[in-house]
Amino acid sequence: MSRKAQYNLDDVLSQSIDVFLEHGYHGAIMDEIIARTDFNRRGFYLEFGSKQTFLYTVLAHYQETQLNKIMHHLESNQGLPSIQAYFADYVKHVSGKGCLLINTITELGFDDEKVREVGRHYLDRLQIDFIGCLEKAASLKQITPNTNIESTALQLTSYVQGFAVNAVLAGDTDELELATQALLGPLAR
Amino acid sequence: MSRKAQYNLDDVLSQSIDVFLEHGYHGAIMDEIIARTDFNRRGFYLEFGSKQTFLYTVLAHYQETQLNKIMHHLESNQGLPSIQAYFADYVKHVSGKGCLLINTITELGFDDEKVREVGRHYLDRLQIDFIGCLEKAASLKQITPNTNIESTALQLTSYVQGFAVNAVLAGDTDELELATQALLGPLAR
DNA sequence: ACACTACCAGAACGTACGTTCTTTTTAGAT
DNA sequence: ATCTAAAAAGAACGTACGTTCTGGTAGTGT
Structure with missing residues (x-):
């Protein structure tokens, strides 16, 4: 055996997230990706x-x-x-830079079936998780009894996407946090 | 005097919308823009x-x-x-390709203050228009009396963004129309 | 210590794209 | 009909970017 690669793949992937977030896919150029990760060109092309x-x-x-990690809140399912x-964490996460998945969908989705597929899968899962939580919340009598669970879950899912867009524009998280309260407040009984 | 340009600027701009919608800003290449508009390179650079x-x-x-044109529904203000x-038209409009403004925000917003500015202005206006309509709706007793108008307007604004993202993924408009009903139904008294 | 392996850094390559220049065509004025 | 000025078409240019190649280097095993 001989030398081992000195980059850690997980680190490289994490570091790259920001580059794509900031400039999009086509806007992110290899030079910057290489510079901001502890990666090297050769390794990059051998690996990917x-x-x-x-x-x-x-x-x-x-x-x-x-x-x-953020969705895990929903899957722990405390109603x-x-x-x-979930919303508290999500707002914090997307604040100031948005969501890489959403950005990728809007930039490449039209031309890239794989991106659309990943996006649909994500939304479906979000929707299902919301349903789970809302059902639990209903059984625990945390929300008003006549809530239409499927509809509400659909709304929440749409709402999450809206946040991802808003986050790019909003300077601070105040506005988004306010919106979240406005959204969830009326649900509680 | 002599020859007059045979392209119509409004037509060219309208034709270009689709190109940017399909491929994003960096993904839309000049060759395709020229080919799909009745424009010529020289005219393009003289003009822009x-x-x-x-x-x-x-x-x-x-x-x-x-x-x-779509927002005009809100500004006619029938509650x-x-x-x-508005939502009916918006869903129809973004179906299958999304919204150019939203796409531009997510692709370029981080780096481009002008894009962010345009985006913020648009969202503000949307929000204000929703407030106007909701107030009217309240005075006409079209919505449940204890509706928090500002919050609801903020929510509606977020939904619009969410729809723009969803539209890229959804094959047909059914899903989005369902979501709209789910959204507006509970408001009505 | 030495050799071997494969990694790293960055130069080099080729292509694709934004922009400019050249040629050809056409509409209007005389 | 002819001349002219400007527009259209697309060739040409330069640069920037994705990808590949090269030389030197640093671990690793004997």
Whole structure:
């Protein structure tokens, strides 16, 4: 055996998230990706073969390490508090830079079926998780009894996307936090 | 005098909207823009000077001709029916390709203050229009009396963004129309 | 200590894209 | 009909970017 690579793949993927977030896919150039990761060009192409497949990998990593962590609140399923915790974390997460998955969908979704597929899968899962939490919340009598759970879940899912866009524009999180309260407040009984 | 340009600027701008919608800003290449508009390269650069300022012009044109037309429902201000008409039209408009303004915000917003500014202005206006309609709706007793108007307007504004993202993923309009009903139904008294 | 392996840094390559220039065509004025 | 000025078409240019290649280097095993 001989030398081992000195970059850690997970680190590289994490570092790349920001580059894509800031400039989008086409706007993120290899020079900056190389410079801001502890990566080298050769390693990059041996490992991934192309910028495109690299994006897919970063996207998967982003979901695993960031979005899933936030969604985990919903999957712990404590009812309404889980939803509140989810939104609190999500707002903090997207603040000032948005969501890589959403950005990728709007930039590449039209041309890239794989991106659309990943996006749909994510939204479906979000929707299902919201339903789970709302059902639990209903059974715990945390929300008003006549709440239409499926509709509400659909609304919450749409709302999350809206936040991701808003986050790019909003300077601070105040506005988004306010909006969240406005949203969840009326649900509670 | 002599020859007059045979392209019509409004037509060119309208035709370009689709190109940017499909591929984003960096993904839309000059060759395709030229090919799909009745424009010529020289005219393009005499008229706009660069791809970037062209985008700004297209964006302004997009707002004037498309978004404003849809927002006009809100500004006619018939209360709840105006909001319903707005969403119906908006869903139809973004279906399958999303919203150019939202796409531009997520692709370029981080780096481009001008884009952020245009985006904020648009969201503010949307929010204000929703407030106007909701107030009217309240005075006409079209919505449940204890509705918090500011909060609801903020929510509606977020939904609109969410729809723009969803529209890229959804094959047909059914899903989005369902979501709209789920959204507006509970408001009505 | 030495050799071997494969990693790192960055130069080099080729292509693709934004922009400019050249040629050709056309509409209007005389 | 002819001349002219400007517009259209697209060739040409330069640069920037994705990708590949090269030379030197640093671990690792003997």
